[in-house]
Amino acid sequence: MNMRVQLEYGKGAYEFSIPSDRYIGILMPREAEPLANLDKTLSYSFAHPVASPPLVDKLQKVKSALILTVDITRPSPTPLMRAFLELCRERDISVTICISLGRHGPMAETNLRDFLTPEIFDNYPVVQHDAFDDSIHVDFGYTSRGTPIKVNRLIQEHDFICGISYIEPSYLMGYSGSRKLIIPGIAHYSSIDANHYWLIHPDTRIGELNNNPMHQDAMEFMQHFRFDWLTCAVLDGKDRIIQIYSGDAEKAHRLACADSDKIFRIKGQTADIVIASPGGYPYDWDLVQGKKAIIPAMETVKQGGSIILLAECPDGWGAEGTFKEWLLTKTPEEVVRDVKKREMFSLGAHGAYILAKPIVQRQATVIIVTNENLVRQLQGSYIHAVTTVEEAMELAHQHCTASRPTYLAIKSARRLIVELV
Known part of the structure; x- marks a missing residue:
């Protein structure tokens, strides 16, 4: 007897069958009540802000x-931006909006206009940060961990710096938001790469702030600049x-992180075959985002098992260069070795490392279900790429060392904090 399981994929979902007698279950965020009145809460x-005078006083x-x-x-x-913009309009405060892209590529103008709404996009200057344009960055030295403090000069050219973001678990800095709007958000690529080098530290992990060296480095980086106000919204699954x-x-x-933790920190068991989705669109927009589903999958897959990632990736790789090169030209063992060499490290190297890690540490097989174009481009890499879950299941069975494998599904995998029981 089979169990039907559904996981997010792009703007839709994939439904597939799993033998019910070997199905451990599905991991997903806890249920939470959305705000009844967002504007009132905002x-x-x-x-009544946290450790700050009211916003109207700060804007005087x-x-x-x-x-x-x-x-x-x-x-x-x-939804979080409109009220702030209205307060500024009433006080004749000029506002510039900066999209904290970090190393992400720029959004097409039509996509950006839809994302911010025409009402905002057409009436305010909107800048997309470019981490690779040396001319727009200013240099403030180094953090104690050696990260260059190079940041977009816009932060020096305004009286008031306001961050607006969402809070959810992050597989590198523990949680998203706040300092991430600065680094990687508006930092130079050399700063981003130096900060992300700390991903190889065992305390750099999802849901961890107190001992996380990447978070600590980012906080030190942020403290060199004015950050006058933060508005952050906690998301559910x-x-x-x-x-x-x-x-x-x-x-x-x-x-906000404490609230997020209550939703996304869950108990889980290991399985021979783990099928994980980052959460569908926009979280599988490209491979850089979609690969994040491997974090809880890596924690829950058994030795010699198989991981199946569901990520449509309509925008392809999301990053070329080292990410693509290492995936296509190195073995998983070479990636895990070379990423630890600071002179070879980059954000692309880290992406390749995340996908290589379960292959080396768990002797697991990594399979991605994705679009046809990316399947072609991934041929010859150390991960298997197919266009259907059925193909992925067949590969998973072929490579899994268990004769009667157990199965685990993971929804919203990119932000789940799994504690094994």
């Missing part, structure tokens, strides 16, 4: 404000807003 957070002498916010790999920030905090960039963020 206004309350402005008037401001002439120009810079909003740092997220790109298309997150939900649109406009369906991308609904369940709480909003505003105020101090560190303290408001910490409260």
